[in-house]
Amino acid sequence: MTQTAISKAMTTIAQAEQRLGLSRTEDEQFFLEWQVGLPELSQVDRSELQTMRRRYLYHCTEDHLLEGAVTLLLASPLLTISRFYDPPFRMKAETSVQLSPMKF
Numbered sequence: 001m002t003q004t005a006i007s008k009a010m011t012t013i014a015q016a017e018q019r020l021g022l023s024r025t026e027d028e029q030f031f032l033e034w035q036v037g038l039p040e041l042s043q044v045d046r047s048e049l050q051t052m053r054r055r056y057l058y059h060c061t062e063d064h065l066l067e068g069a070v071t072l073l074l075a076s077p078l079l080t081i082s083r084f085y086d087p088p089f090r091m092k093a094e095t096s097v098q099l100s101p102m103k104f
Helices: 013-020 043-060 067-081
Strands: none
16 A cells, blocks of 8 residues: 655645645634643733734645744744743854865
């Protein structure tokens, strides 16, 4: 039996929803264990998160999102909201690497 990786068989969320009969849920009780024991979010935080969610769903449903797009849409705004760009935290970027061909 030939097996195909899911990333080759389905490349978008829309394809997965169609082929597997999946549907997005708005049920706040879904994955309840992820919500227990957390501090209450302010209305401003809720609004920011809802905006990020809406943008992410808009951009990812029909096409692939590369790492840079996810960083712009989600990671950077989440780090801003959670104040990880402020003291005592420091941001550190990847070290650049330069490759050059060797002469023989």
